[in-house]
Every structure is written in C-alpha cells, then in structure tokens.
Amino acid sequence: MAKRRKRRRRRRGIPPVFIALFLIVIVGAAGIITSYVKKYTPSDTRMDLEQYYKLEGQEEAALILQDTVSDSKGRVADGKIYIPYSVVTDTLDGRFYWDEETQKMLYTTPDAVMEIQPETTFSTTAGTEQEEGYVLVKEFDGSYYIALNFLEKYMQITSQVYESPARAVISYKWQSMQTVEAKKDTVVRYQGGIKSPILSEVKEGDSLQLLEEMENWSRVMTADGLDGYVQKEDLKAAEETELVYEGSYEENYTSLTRDYKINLAWHQVTSEAANSAFDQTMEEVKGVNVVSPTWFSVTGGEGTISSLASAEYVDKAHAKGMEVWGLIDNFDENVSTLETLSKRSARTHIIEMLLSEAKRVGMDGINVDFEALTEEEAPHFIQFIRELSVTCRANNLVLSIDDPVPQYTAFYNRKEQGIVADYVIIMGYDEHTTGSESAGSVASLPFVEEGIVQTLKEVPREKVINAVPFYTRLWTENNNGMVSSEVFGMDQADKYVQEKGMEVYWNKDVSQNYGELVTAEGTQKIWLEDEKSLEEKMKLVQQYELAGVAAWKLGFERADVWEIISKYLQ
Template sequence: MLKMILLLILIAAAIIGVFLWKRYSPSKETYDLQKYYGIENEGQMAITVDNQVVEPHGMIDNGKAYIEYNVVRDYINSRFYWDPNENILLYTLPKDTVSVEVGSKDYSVSREKKSEDYIILKTEGSTAYIALDFIQQYTNIEYEVFSEPDRVMIQTEWGETKVATVKKDTQVRYQGGVKSPILTELKKKEEVTIVEEEENWSKVRTKDGFIGYVKKSALKKVETKNLTREFEEPVYTNITKDYTINMAWHNVTNQDANNNVLQRIAQSKGLTTIAPTWFHIADTDGNMNSIASADYVNYAHQSNIEVWATIRDFDGGINSYDESYEVLSYTSKRENLINELISESLRVGVDGINVDFEKISDECGEHYIQFIRELSVRCRQNGLVLSVDNYVPKGYNMQYDRKEQGIVADYVVIMGYDEYFAGSPEAGPVSSYDFVKEGIEETLKEVPAEKVISGIPFFSRLWKETPKTEEELESQEGTDEAEYTMNVESEAMGMDSAKAQVEQAGAEITWDDAAGQNYAAWEVDGTTYKIWLEDENSLEPKLKLMKENKLAGTAAWALGQENADIWNLILKYVN
C-alpha cells in the first residue's frame, strides 16, 4: 500500500513537473520573419527606421537599396516630393530645387547638371522608388543592408541613446515573455540599443535591425551614448522684422478700390504692414489674375508701410478644393503660378507675399506645402517676405503643415476668426477669447513665437434665426443637420455698423463671459437676432495674448471695418 502511494505521488509530481515545464520553460519556436516584417511578395525589402518596423516598400536593384516615396516622405525626409503626373522627383533646398527624372543617373540643382553612377529614381506604375544613397545626400541618416530576409536598417535619430551589452548568449523575442517566439539570437558581448524598459524585459534594437524583447537579466553595462554623424543641415534663412508687426488686410476687389489706400492709411495708426487682396488663381493651369498697383505701393512706402500682397485660391477664377488640388498637384502649374506671382510682385515693388489658401483638402496637403517650399525659394532669392495664413489648428486642418511653414516661410499668420462663419448651422461668436487662445497655444507647439502673427477680426456677424417648419425638420432626420431646429442666416458688418444695429433695436448689451465679448439679442416678428460684438472690450484680451506670448505681431481683417478708436488700443500692444 505504501509503495502504491509513493508511486502515485511520483506520477503526480511528474505530471506537475511536465505541466510546469510546459508552462514556464522558454519557447524554442521561431517567429516567421516574413510576417514580422510584413513581406508579402517576392522582391520586397523589409525596412526598419530607428525603433520601428515600417511598410516593406523597398527593393534591391543592381546592388542598390531603393525606398518607396511614401515611406521616404512619412518616415525619413518629408522634403522629398514625387509628382506622379509629370514623373519628376523634387527636393527643395533653401535657394535651389533638386530635380530628378525617372530612370536617370542625372539630376539638376537649379540649372546645374550633376550625375551619379546609379539610377536615382525608378518607378513601377505610378509608384516611385528612390535610391537610398541619393536620399542620404540630403538627409542625416545612416543605413545598412542585410539579407535573409532582404532588409535595410535606417537610423535617422541622433543624440543621447541608451545601450547595453549582452551578458550571455540569449534570444530576442517577438514580445516580452519566455513563451513568445524567437526573432533572432544574440551572442555574448553584442551591443543592443534599449528602446524601452519593462519590469523584467527590455525592448531592444539589434545591430542588424531586429526590434524585440530581451530578458533584463541577460543585459549588463547599461549606459547612455551620444550618437552623432557629420552632416550639414540646410539653413533656411528668414527675414525677421525688428519691430512688432501691426498688419491689416485690405480687401481690394477691383482696380478702383486701390484708390482709397491713402484714406485707409490716414484712418489707421501705427500700421506697419498692409496686405491688399490683389492676386487670385485664374484657372486650373496656374495662371493668375492681378489688380496690383505700383502707385498703391508707392503711397504705402511714403507712409513707411510695407506691402505684402495677398494671393488667394478662392473668390477668383477658382473656388473649390478640387480646383486647388488640380493646380497644386502639377509641378509645371505650380511653377507657372510662382513665376507670375514673383514677376507681378517685382513689377509693382511689393515687400512681401501673403498666401491665403483656404481650399486645401487633406489629399492636397503635400502639394500645398511643396508650393510653399518652392515659393519660399523664389522669395528668398528676391528678398521678399513670405507669410502664410492659417486656420486655428484643429485635427481636420493638419494638412497645412504649420511646422514646415515655420521653417521655410518668414511668418505664420493665425486667422483667429470665423469660429462661427457664414454658412454655420448655428449662431456664435466670430472670435471668442478661448478660440484665439487655442490658436496661439497650438501654433506655438510647431512654430517659434517670433514667427507667429495673431490675426484678429474688425468685424462681427449679425445672426438671424427663424424656426424650421415641420417639413424641414422631417427632411433632415438622420442627417448631420438633425440637431438644428433653426434656419440661420448671418451678415458680416464692421464695428460701427454692428453697434448701430444694436442701438437701433434698443437691445440690452450684456457681457458673455464664455466668449469674452459683449452680446446682444432681440426678437422681431418671431425672428431672433443675435450678435457678439468685436470692440475694444473683446480685442484687448486677444492683443494681450499676442504680447504675453511674445509673438511677432498682430494682423486684422479687414481695413475699413474698424472703429476709429481701436487703433489707440492696438498701439498700446505693438509699441
């Protein structure tokens, strides 16, 4: 009986031992590297950039590594630009543009021809592949190519990096834990880069481009190294004014309207810069309409005021997202537009160009910022100030790429108005305090303060609300408009006109704390009128924001809409 009990105990111990071994012993399974790198087709080259595995959109051809344009743009160097319409690769330098044609060993830097001993740009259909050697000429990267599978490890990040030495032979696993499959083996004394640390495991990058997990106990000599590489980054020089900019847009709609510039200047105080809306894109070929006047520029200069002529992609020959995309997505059309813009600017003697493009879709973003880069080259060559107008940053307008604007342009202007705009389904302020504050704070995350100009409105909107009929409410069920029960119309008006409307209605003005503005509402024959007033009380806190954040200055839309006294307030903050 005792023997039987001992036997049962031994059997039970063996079963428990086997169970524990299976549960806690290290797995010897190897991970499928094709799956790890995302390789699906023969000939694909896997790619790691710093500490991440990216899409395997690369290839080896004649011993050279090539990377698909989208990967280059998104992970390595966003200044490379591929135009599939005209089969040309561009790279914009501060005063030159590098251009490469498909299948060529030659390239040009502006008008100078240069050559390599390899084909720089290859295509498969509309997909472009760029030689890594060529990318490296213009990018601070190192790379190494490996086989089995074909892969390239690219390093773009430099500076302080944590590294460790392998204490003993061990494995890099796909995830933390001994049961996770093995990516690769590590030998004693090999060095790894530590990506992040967990309780018992470290995420590491190996010298040959595997990114996975190693037991902390297998590592020693954890230290910080300063990794550097000799590379001369291009310097995008900018024009910087040594005074606080006091700018205003002048909404000029025809040649005759240029004649009132002297009156507008006389009615202002301390104006440093005037931006007349002179230029419009005429058509989808990149031609331009102009109502620029050399006399206007001379009058402004006599008053010691600079002229930054505004070009717009709306209210002219084109006026849609599709049309702006059609112009900006072709290199020849951008070039045509820039040539006309620079030529006309030099003809009338303006001091700068102000870009106000408001029809840029997400799809158009990369073409738009390439236009800004290319225009910046020509402005730099001709001593013209380049300023670019932007919405208050939101998730849906990130395609404007304010960070890159802040590098290549001289000034980035925030249009701190149209919070509620013509066509809004509900009434609201044109420019609440928090809206302007958010615009400044979010822009400063990407653009240096000395390059930021805060735009403010000289206008208000009078809102008119009428209840929707039952038929209208039924027709909008299930749509985005379902929550709105009022038909809403609005009219933009200057400061004096807005105040007169309130006085005429006999309405009481109250302070709207949430908006930081004076507010009035009244009712006539079942219609409700609402207005948030732009006046000294609303503008002063916004000007304080400009001053407190040490911005480059302020800009106002638009001359002629202001109350005469508002200039005394502005002078307090620009002097």
C-alpha cells in the same frame, strides 16, 4: 499419541493493488515534474526573421522607422535600398515631390528645384555635384522609390542597413527617448513570455530603446530593428537619452523676417477704385507697417492670374512707412485648386506672373491666401510654396502664408511652411461662420489661444503672426430652427446694439461682450469684436512672443484699435 501438526507460515507480500497504485503515483509525479520543468524551461526556438518582418522575396527590405516596424517595405536593387516615395513624404517629411506632369521627382533647395528622372543617373537644375554609381529614383510595380543613400544627403535622417534579412533602421526624430541597459546576457522574444520564440540575443551592457514597461517584461527595440520583449529582471532602470543628429545635411533656408514686430492690415481691393481710395482708407490708420492688398486671384487651371496691382498704391504706402505684400487667393469657384497646383507648368506660370507684377509695381512681399484646401490638394500646395519661396528668396520678397487654425487641418504641413516661408499667419477667426450649425463667437479667446499653441508646436514663434478680426457676426436663430448671420464692422455692430436696445454683458468665458434679443422672427445673438476683446487677443500676441499681428480688414475697425495694437507690439 497425538500427532503434532506442522503449521506452515505463509509470507505476506504487498498486494498487487498497492503496487499498481504506487506505480501510478510515481508516473504521475514524473509527469508533474516533467510538466513543471517543461512549463518553466524557456524556449530556445528561434523565429524566422523574414517571417517576422513579413518579407516576400529577397527584393524586399524591412523598414524600421525610428521605433516602429513599418508595414511598408523597401526594395533592394544593385546593392542599394530604396524607400517608397509615400514613406519619404508622409512619414519622414521629406522635401521630395513627384510631378505627374513632367514625370520627374522634384527636390526643392533654398535656391533651385532639382529634377530627377527615374531610372537614370542624377541630373539637376541646381548645379549640385553629379551623383555616380546608382540610380536615385526607381520604379517598382508602378510606384516610385528613392535611394536611401540619396535621402541621407538631403534630409536630417540617419540609417543603418542590415542583411539576413535586408532591413534599414532609419532615425528621423531627434528628441529624447527611454533606454535600458542589459544587466547580463539575455534574449529578446517575439512576445512577453518564456515560451515565445527568440528574436535575437542581447549581451550584457547592450543598450535597448524602451518602448513599453509591463509587470514582468519590457518591450524594447534593438539597435538592429527588432521590436520584442525582454524579462524586466534582466534590465537596469530606464534612463532618458537624447537622440542627436550627427549626419551631414543642414537646413540652410534663409528668411527675410524683420527685426521688428509686424503690424499688418489686409486691404480688400476688388477694383481700381479701391486702389484710388488708398488715402481715404489709411486716413486714421496708425502703427501699421505692412499693408496687404487683395490684388491677385488664380483665374485658370493653367496658372493664369488676375491683377489689380498698382505702382501708385505702392508708392503711397512706402511714403507712409508701410511695406506692401500683395495677396493672391484661390477664391474663383470655377478654378480647381487641385488641377492647377498639381501641374508644374501652372505653378511656374503663377510664380512668374507674381514676380513680374512685383517688379512692375515695387512690391515688398507676397501673401498667399489659399483657403479651404483639401487633404488631396495639400501636397501640391506645399510644393507650390516651396517653388515660390525660391523665387521670393532670390528677389528679396517676403513670403507669408495665411492658414486656418490647426484644428482639422494638420495636413497643411505648417512645419514645412515654417521652414521655407518667412511668416505663417494664423487666421484666428471664423470659429463660427457662414454655414455653421449654431450661433457663436467669431473668435473666442480660448479658440484663438489654442490656434497659437498648436501652431507653435510646428512653427518658430519668430515666424508666427496671429490675425484678429475687426468684424462681428449678428446671428439670428429663427423660430423654424434655421440659423443665419450677417457681418458688421465695429461701428455698425455697436449702432445695431444701441438701436435695438440689446442688453450687453462681458462674457469671461469667451472674453467678449455678448448681447441677445428675442424678436418675432427668432432670437438674435451677437458676440462683439471691440476694443476690449481685441486687447485680450493682443495680450496673447505679447504673452507668446509672436512675430506680430494681422487684421481683417481695413474699414471694419474704429480708430481706437490702432493704439491698442501698437501698445502690445512694443
């Protein structure tokens, strides 16, 4: 009998290799999910605000100037925040001036000059109320700082001060800005990205200043001075918001501007004989209501001046219906403008001498013609103008200032000139002058118009006078590559063109008649200043509704020009 074998059935299990693979997949998926969650979960890390503002110690305070976190730091002392003098003058356009000679901080009001001694309570020559309770000007590490509370009394600025960390948010530009409102509670981050540290929280309805708009993020400034990023989806559409000054300070500078257009002519007076030739010089002049003789020059670093002022000259001008604005210049090459104007004693001496001469001869105004100023000299010059304006205002003298066109001379501070002085005169010429590398027009129309447009950005049109040239330069481009020029009056230029047989045509690009002549020595070029070019410039005076015109100089003109000038000043 055959034996029946029992077959044992073996259970088949999952191979270990598959289990291992499965675990690997599970772990990998978990890792992917964790990574995904980690990647898309916003960071809740808070940034240290002292680190954000780069503060070094509790005595420093961050400064947020309008919409910019400044690199400069304020100081905290006795519970007050102090602002660096350099920030007050360079950024905030404050009317404060550190006088090295007297070691005092000066502030010029319309009728006096305050003197503030550092580290002491407020004292003044202006008769204003005594400031109590804190030092107005302090010294830290060799630099001077002014109390923010004091600045708000004498400047059109407002501020909000915050603690932890100490900071001041200062508004000083009163213009429109872009703002956005938070749709919901959100956060401001240091950079655009959910992993960037949080600077602060924003509540639904909070208003933020919009600084920059990107694809998914918006760069904003918070009310308490944090410049950071908010997700764009959390914000409403941007709106235009007008920033209005609501402080107590008011600019109360009065001006002696006339209620008629100024027609000024400069009279170059270098000797008593020139004064005596007044009648001859004015024989064919018509329509001029202001004559400005070049009577005064700074002759020494202590503020000494020379004078050719003449009472007889003034009487003759008045008899012709002309005011006399005596001109003072800084043309003496042996006298340092920087050395002179940086000393209060020298500035004061100049002003006292000008006032004395103005009273002696009966002048109606002072015309300041300080040229070729450097950036280093400019702050001292504008302080001189402020101090001179106090004296002029008190003595009913018109104060006018001669400036080059704004290109390359932004540091002249025309905005301040336009506040404290009565007239700002644009010297709309010398586009090409002695020392120019190439021949060119003295005053092409585009050059003149650009000077007007740029000046009007800082000075009210009722104070802007545009000066025109009565002279022309004849240029010679020598065969050796050298360029030279000589100055001609109108008649002299026309005579030269005719004698040399120059072919002249109207160049519409510069709005002048242009002539050229090839000689054995080289090529001569001339851009004529004549009745036609002058009329184009006078059209600009009318178009931009300027306060008037000035002309350099008497003796270079033809009689025909006066009718043209008067036509556009009606």
